[in-house]
Amino acid sequence: MVKKAVIINGSNKKSSRLTGIHEYVENYLTKGNIQTNSIYVHELPAQDLILINFASEEIQKANKLVEEADIVVILTPIFKASYTGILKTYLDLIPQNGLENKTVIPIAIGGSFGHLLSIEYALKPVISVLGATEILKSVFVLDQQVERLDNGKYQIADEAIRRLDDQLQKVTDRALITQ
Numbered sequence: 001m002v003k004k005a006v007i008i009n010g011s012n013k014k015s016s017r018l019t020g021i022h023e024y025v026e027n028y029l030t031k032g033n034i035q036t037n038s039i040y041v042h043e044l045p046a047q048d049l050i051l052i053n054f055a056s057e058e059i060q061k062a063n064k065l066v067e068e069a070d071i072v073v074i075l076t077p078i079f080k081a082s083y084t085g086i087l088k089t090y091l092d093l094i095p096q097n098g099l100e101n102k103t104v105i106p107i108a109i110g111g112s113f114g115h116l117l118s119i120e121y122a123l124k125p126v127i128s129v130l131g132a133t134e135i136l137k138s139v140f141v142l143d144q145q146v147e148r149l150d151n152g153k154y155q156i157a158d159e160a161i162r163r164l165d166d167q168l169q170k171v172t173d174r175a176l177i178t179q
Contacts, residue, residue: 005029005071005171007038010087014040017146018077018109020154024164025073025107032172037065041090049089059093066094071103071171074127078110083123097131103174104132105167107139109146116140136167 007025011018022038029036039062041049048056066072076083104127108119119138127135141164145157156164 002033002035003070003171003174004035004037004068005073006065006069007036007073007075008066008087008090009038009040009042010074010076010084010090011040012042012077012084012086015148016077017143017148017154018075020146020148020156021107021109021141021164022075023154024156024161025075025168028165028168029071029073029172032168034071034172037069039065039090041086044090049086049093052089052092054093062090063094063098066098069102071105072099072132073105073107074123075107076109076123078108078115078118081115082118083108088126091126091130094130099127099133100131101133103134103136103171105136105139105171107141107164107167109141109143111143113140113142136170139163139167 007022009018009022026036026038044058044062045056048059053059076087106119106123106127119140124135141160145160147155149155
C-alpha cells in the first residue's frame with residue numbers, strides 16, 4: 001500500500017524561502033514512493049479560516065488530505081518568536097484527533113536558532129492536542145541557509161539538508177517497511 005503525505009505550508013506567500021524547503025521535502029518524499037499533496041494555507045478562503053467555517057468546501061477538501069495522510073509535514077516561518085497566525089487558523093480547523101495515527105514532522109525557518117524554541121513550546125503542543133501519536137524531531141532552518149537563485153529555484157545549505165534528510169529518511173524507511 002502506497003503511503004500518503006500532506007505538506008501543510010503556513011507561509012503567507014509562495015515566493016518565500018520556505019517554498020525552497022517545501023519543494024525539497026516534496027521531492028524527497030516523492031522519490032521515496034510516498035504520494036504527496038500540499039496545502040498552502042494562504043490559498044484557502046480567508047473568511048473560512050478566520051470564521052472557523054468547518055462547512056467550507058475548501059476546508060473540507062484540505063481536511064480530507066490530512067485525514068488520508070500517513071505523514072503530515074507542517075512548515076512555517078517564524079515571525080516574532082512564533083509560528084504564523086495563518087498556520088494557526090488552519091490548525092484550528094483540523095478536527096479533534098485529526099492527527100491521530102500520523103507521523104508529524106514540524107519544520108520551521110527563521111532568523112536565529114533562538115526561534116527553535118517556538119516550535120517546541122508553541123507548535124508541538126498544538127500538534128499534540130490534535131492527537132498526533134508520533135511527532136518527529138523538529139527541523140529548524142536559518143533564513144540564510146536557503147538562497148533563492150536567479151532562475152527561481154532554491155539552494156539549501158548542506159548542513160540544513162542533513163537535518164532535513166535525517167527526519168525525512170525516518171518516514172521513507174518506515175514507508176518501505178509497510179509497503
